[in-house]
Amino acid sequence: MTMMEYRVLLFLFICVSFFKSSLQTQETPNITDLTFKNIDFAMNLYRKISSQHDNNIFFSPLSVSTAFAALSLAARNSTRSQILSGLNLDTLEQNGQPELIPQLFQHLQGNITHDGALKLDQGTALFVDLHFQIERAFSDQIKKFFDADVENVDFGKADISKETINKHVRKKTGDKVKEIVSSIEPLTQMMLINTIFFQGAWERPFNPNNTEKSRFYIDKYNIVQVPMMFSTDKFYIASDDELKAKVLRLPYLGGAAMLIVLPDSNVDYTIIDDEINAERFLNWIKNLKKTKLEVYIPKFKLEQSYSLHKILPSMGIQNVFTYSANLKGMSQESGIKVSQVLHKAVIEVDEKGTVAAAATTVGITAYSMPTTFTVNRPFFFFIYHEATNSLLFMGRVIDPTKY
CATH class of the missing domain: 2.30.39.10 (Alpha-1-antitrypsin, domain 1)
Incomplete structure (x- = not known):
């Protein structure tokens, strides 16, 4: 082997070694990575809420992050980037794998409930005004990864749409959360609702x-x-x-x-x-x-409600609540935005255990x-x-x- 050939082989060996090491540093995120990021998101959201008052606080960070992870399937460009960054999930992103984070949530949910011993029911639902045609691919994705429902409602008929949403929530929370929507704001286009119901015996x-x-x-x-x-x-x-x-x-x-x-x-x-x-x-x-x-x-009992569309913009999730929202994955029609995100959580702790919804x-x-x-x-x-x-x-x- 000539010196020139030796140098070429050495160069190729170094290139291959570098390529392998760079691949190893970009390992695919797993459930442990997701739960760690979710905890830090929970603490960030808690601090935003606690800065507003000195009262009791109770919420489900898993419920909130699940709802917005589902919505991220519809979001594009800066709207999607803001959602993932606000959820503290942007570092889990990998190029060319838009379904990676939804898959992690799907696997996490499967791990939590796989043996049926834990009573934890989650539900995500998007209620979208009748005027918007929902893309079939988005409906299929949100159903596949989050077992979520997308429903068209006539927000122009406030009382009927309010009862439709509250009925959905009562069903999903074992009647623990009886009402999440007390009024429908004028010009509402879309409401994002996520429910979580936990029943734990000590x-x-x-x-x-x-x-x-x-x-x-x-x-x-x-x-x-x-x-x-x-x-x-x-x-x-x-x-x-x-x-x-x-x-x-x-x-x-x-x-x-x-x-x-x-x-x-x-x-x-x-x-x-x-x-x-x-x-x-x-x-x-x-x-x-x-x-x-x-x-x-x-013994204690808490019932707390939060209008997240008023809290999350201060955590960087802004576009999705404005007319500059890019939700082309959900509908090709322009001018669609999220009008309200409501989160209500209920917990009761007594001698037998805990019943918590949210x-x-x-x-x-x-x-x-x-x-x-x-x-x-x-x-x-x-x-x-x-x-x-x-x-x-x-x-x-x-x-x-x-x-």
Whole structure:
């Protein structure tokens, strides 16, 4: 072999090696990547909501991201880019694979409900004005990946279309969410509705005979009486020393769990708002250790509604709500936009379990635990699917007596 031939072979070898390594760095995203991104989206959305008031908060980030991931199938150009960026999913995009993210959502849903033990029903529906002809390819895609419905309604007949949508929601949530639409705005063209219904029974139910009225300290000056559930058992618990908060896991039958994050008594819960992210959430779960504990938790019921078309523009999802929206994948007709996105979430936590309709290792330890975990002040809670770490619901309870 001549020196020239040797150099050519060496050059080709280097090129092939570089090409292989570049392919390896562009691995196809999986469900773990999706759930991680969904948790950070959940925290971003939570912060937008919490910045507007100091009340109770409850919503389903999975429901919201699923609805907009479905809508992204219709979106083109900057409208689609804004949706994926706002959902924190843009880094999962791969050229020439527009169906990749919908497929991930499809696989995630299959993983959550595959054995039927977990009662979780999701439903996505697009209600579009009669004047718009829906593309058959879009209807097929949204049905295939999200088991979603696209319905034409006459928004000009406000009362009839309102009842059509509310009836759909009642059916999908086991009658837990009775009304999501109270009025139809004039000139409404399209409404995006996503429902999620969760029913979880505690792995170890609380004994109702142990539930007693007790004090809950909203702040230094406001105290309310709440029915406080009690149990003594071995629980999984961790301590986030950096945040100055304790973490408690309460498992449900069927592979889901509630994670309660309780700030220390001298810590303002608003300080924690800015620090919660996917990495921290997953490290709480990873660092849980079993210990014998007395647990006191208030029974509570929350019902919260959000007009997401008023919140999401501040998270970068803007075009889709304006006449510059590009939804050519749904309809070739011009001037179509999303008029309203309504999200309503309901949760009831009692001795039996939960009915809900509608997520750094430094300083996280699992020792020096208290023997009592008393949830008698504002706290955060997360309901997640354990096998995938998919965040189904999250909330903040400031006053458990406020429904």
